[in-house]
Amino acid sequence: MQILKITSKIALFGAVLFLQACAAQSQLIEDEVETVTKEDLRYYLYFPEDYFEKPEKDFGLLLFLHGGGESGRELLHVKKNGPPKLLVEGKQFPFLILAPQNPHEKKWWNTQAVNQLLDSIVDTNRVDKNRIYLTGLSRGGSAAWEMATQYPDKFAALAVVCGMAPLPYAHWIDKNMPIWVFHGDKDETISVGESDRMVEKLKEMNYDVKYTRYQDVGHNAWDRAYTTDSLYTWMAKQKRIN
Template identity: 75%
Template sequence: MRKKLFNLLLLGATLVLQACAAQSHLVQDELETVTKENLKYYLYYPEDYFSSENTDFGLLLFLHGGGESGRNVEEIKDTGPPKMLAEGKQFPFLILAPQNSHAKKWWNTDAVVQLLDSVVAANRVDKNRIYLTGLSRGGSASWELATQYPEKFAAMAVVCGMTPLPYAHWIDKNMPIWVFHGDQDDVIDVEESDKMVMKLREMGHDVRYTRYKGVGHNAWNKAYTTDSLYTWIAKQKRIN
């Protein structure tokens, strides 16, 4: 059945990211460099997507952590919303879950956005209801995406990610944010979230913060099983 596409549909894409023009004092011709990135990903459709031909849906972009990078793409389903989907939970929006193909590198956020744009263009997605979430390394990438593409996302949820404080100045004040972190995290210190949340609130941002007592780096186990998170996400819509 189509509603089970999450378990069956594994798509691959070769993304041509950017052409960079450069000139030197010795060569007057334009020089071009093309970067390519191969991304594997899962795409989930809500139960009523195919029976509601005139309805546009929201889309949640999920970025996994370092433990699922560069390995079997099936490992994406070990954490976060993909894990819940594999266990049978249904969501009211599409979920795009790419895999970082590099085990020891950060997410290529340019590639992620190009993939996201291609999926949005090929499906009935409401561009004012595109949501972003990520954990650990994917949480850090989420902060980065929010600064580089401040007008793209309607809401963001970050789980135990890290980010430079100056990013706060580039994030859209109209985008609500929910941050999760464990106070016993020995991989990414909880102060990363403490300081960023404080800075954003000082600047007038709408930020929720769930700081788990006695929880280590695996705060995602609690965060992504919080039903109110998805209710909160589904209510958000960009006002342009």
């Protein structure tokens, strides 16, 4: 297990409004402040079997973002679902897998911190920057949509499982990035309508999007989605077009 402290620096160019009580006038004064956000991110990092046997080869990397039930400070919880669970069961993957943990049980993912973690892992390992894949389930699926909109030049493929979708910003996503969406039609936590509308919007804009809509499946659509072997063969074939 590795723990990486992520520090984010954001320059805010804003206006500070000073309302003066005098009868003369109010003054609108420009100012600037630098804020610092810190996040401790624990994570698992998986290396394919031949990573150390082929030092001349660069590999793809899959970033996996878990759901709300795995959040907190017990890293073992990350192994409950998705690719980490499959790794525990003995499945092998042809690419690295980065699985961080959201340390906050009742907060959204800090996607800026996740992005910095991802950059650090990519820079310190033999990762092909044109073959970085992104996936997430539930709250992590929502974060995956967010990262796809905020960092459209980074990912070669996106797979979202039962996540809330940023419909108004669908056009921010890289049009050359293939997308695969999974959702259960009986989901009572995050409505299947989130995925229905997002997929419809993406198709209207001629995005390359696949949709697996499970019948009589609730919020645990990830049980079926992540055991779909064709998902990983599909991912491994994708490469960013620069």
